[in-house]
Structures are given as structure tokens and as C-alpha cells.
Amino acid sequence: MKNYMTRALLLICLLLPALAMAQVRTEEKPTDPAIEKRLANLSHELRCLQCQNQTLADSPSDLAADMRQEIREQMKAGKSDKEIVAFLTDRYGQFILYRPRVSPVTYLLWFGPFVLLLTGLYVLYQYIKHRRDSITEKPLTAEERRRAEEMLRS
Amino acid sequence: MFRYLIPLALFLVLVVFLAIGLTRNPQELPSALINKPAPDFRLPQLKDPAKTFSAADMRGKVWMLNVWASWCIACRDEHPFLFRYAQSGAVPIYGLNYKDYRENALGWLGELGDPYLLSVTDLDGRVGMDYGVYGAPETYIIDKRGTIRLKHVGPVTPDVWSKEVLPVVQELNRQ
Numbered sequence: 001m002k003n004y005m006t007r008a009l010l011l012i013c014l015l016l017p018a019l020a021m022a023q024v025r026t027e028e029k030p031t032d033p034a035i036e037k038r039l040a041n042l043s044h045e046l047r048c049l050q051c052q053n054q055t056l057a058d059s060p061s062d063l064a065a066d067m068r069q070e071i072r073e074q075m076k077a078g079k080s081d082k083e084i085v086a087f088l089t090d091r092y093g094q095f096i097l098y099r100p101r102v103s104p105v106t107y108l109l110w111f112g113p114f115v116l117l118l119t120g121l122y123v124l125y126q127y128i129k130h131r132r133d134s135i136t137e138k139p140l141t142a143e144e145r146r147r148a149e150e151m152l153r154s
Numbered sequence: 155m156f157r158y159l160i161p162l163a164l165f166l167v168l169v170v171f172l173a174i175g176l177t178r179n180p181q182e183l184p185s186a187l188i189n190k191p192a193p194d195f196r197l198p199q200l201k202d203p204a205k206t207f208s209a210a211d212m213r214g215k216v217w218m219l220n221v222w223a224s225w226c227i228a229c230r231d232e233h234p235f236l237f238r239y240a241q242s243g244a245v246p247i248y249g250l251n252y253k254d255y256r257e258n259a260l261g262w263l264g265e266l267g268d269p270y271l272l273s274v275t276d277l278d279g280r281v282g283m284d285y286g287v288y289g290a291p292e293t294y295i296i297d298k299r300g301t302i303r304l305k306h307v308g309p310v311t312p313d314v315w316s317k318e319v320l321p322v323v324q325e326l327n328r329q
Contacts, residue, residue: 049183049288049289050288050289062253063288066279066283067283070283089186090186090187091186091187091283091284091285091286092183092186092286092288093183093185093186093286094186095183
């Protein structure tokens, strides 16, 4: 019985930080459907920085909830999507965008695959050309013709 | 003969790239705020909420802002080292108590000691958001003109301190 109590207490202690976190700044219940729709659209384009392979919309992390709330508040204050994205990239950098903007820093990211594709095509073209050049047609000699006819007959 | 070495050479290049990739920390992001003005704030002090502290109070000084919270496990690892850095007198260290309850934060400092000149309370995490905080502990070095010159995400280990933080602090103090 005592063991059970200790375990329960331990569990409560473990859950306490989660509770504390949740109360510091809570994500409000959705009220305005128009804003929720905009938020849903925008947050699918944004990366959660805590669990980096999730969007802001999908992430259950506390930071993501904070950011969604921030976006919601800014939308209510009449900010445009563009202004909100600028607010976030000013603070967290381009990494927050799932589709990074085309800029000198991201040229390699955007155009690298196409450069690789073109390089591959060029190499393939050179290879085929080289092969074709190395195969020259030579007419059969009399001896070869005789052997071929023999094979066809048998 | 040479043509058979080409795939091997390509493979070695790939290995080098992958090896470099493995040594990098994907959690570490380039900060958007380096060489930008440190966002100003005026927040109540943790130990004496009647008093406030503002980033603007630190104009003319090179200082360090360390983001911490009692719920942050990595902060616990970093904490003992902060005393060492504070004692060295290299840079004044201020704390931003991020999304934490006052009683928890005070309990933490009571238990482990307080290396900060003072800490301020950022209960709702708005100042943290202005600083682009995404994983406590985070450390910022801010220069005399109030510009962020260095950001480190994760604990400032003695290695990080001597290789990254200290050189920047010394350079900024010379200016």
C-alpha cells in the first residue's frame, strides 16, 4: 500500500511541470471561425522549432501553442499574414518557413537539384555518344558469312 | 584503371559530407538576431517584483543574458558552471526566468544557489519570443550599444565558454 502511494506521488510529481507549463500562457479556445481558418492555413506553412519536423499546426509542444496564440492575437489586432510571417522570421529566422524564400542563401537549396539533373543528363549524353562512336559497323568477312549460314541451316 | 577509381572517389566525397553532417547539431539554428538590436524589455525582478529591470539599463556595458527556468532540465546541468563564469568577473550575468512560476523559480535558486546579478520574470514568454527563444537554456551576449553579438542555444559548457563566449566578450570589451 505504501509502495503504491509512493508511486502515485511520484507520478503526480512527474506531471506537475506539465501542469505548471500549461498554465503560464494558455492557448485560448477557438472563437472566431474566420481567424481559426487563417491560423490553420498559416500554421501549416510554419515549422515548430522545438520538434523540427512538425508544422506549427500539428505540434503539441508548448512553444508551438504559444506561437499559435501569438498569431491569433496578431490576427485579431488586424495584422496581415505577411506581417505575421515577418514578425516570426525576424525572431526565429527563415528556418521557420517550410518553403524558404528564394534568396542567395537558399539558391543551392532551390536550384541545386536542377543543376544535378542537368549534370546527370549531360553525363548520360556523353556516355551514349561515346558508346555509339566506339561501335563501328564492319561488314562480315567471307569466312564469317559461311559460318553464319551454316548455323542458320542446322 | 583510372575509371574504376571514380566511384570510389565519389563514395569518399559522400562519406566526408556525411561525416561532417554527423558532427553538427540539428537543434542549433542560425539566429536571426545576431548583430541586430537586442529587443528592449522592462520586466519585474524575480526577487523583488516591485523593482524592474530593462535591457536599456545595460547600455554602455557588455553583458550576458541567460534564459532559464526551473522546469528546464538542461538548465540544471548548466547551473553550476554559471557560478564559475560569474566569479571570473568576465561579464555580468543576468537571468531571464522564462515561463516559470515565481515560487518554483525562487525554490530553484534557493536550492542550487543564485549565480545571477538579478533575474527578471518573463511569465508569459513574450520577451522570450522577442528574443527568438526556442529551447532553454539560451545565452545572449549583448554589446555596449545594445546589439546582440552572440547567441548560444543549450548549456554553456566550459568548452563553449572558453571557445565561443569568452573570446567574444573580451573582443567586445576592448572596443
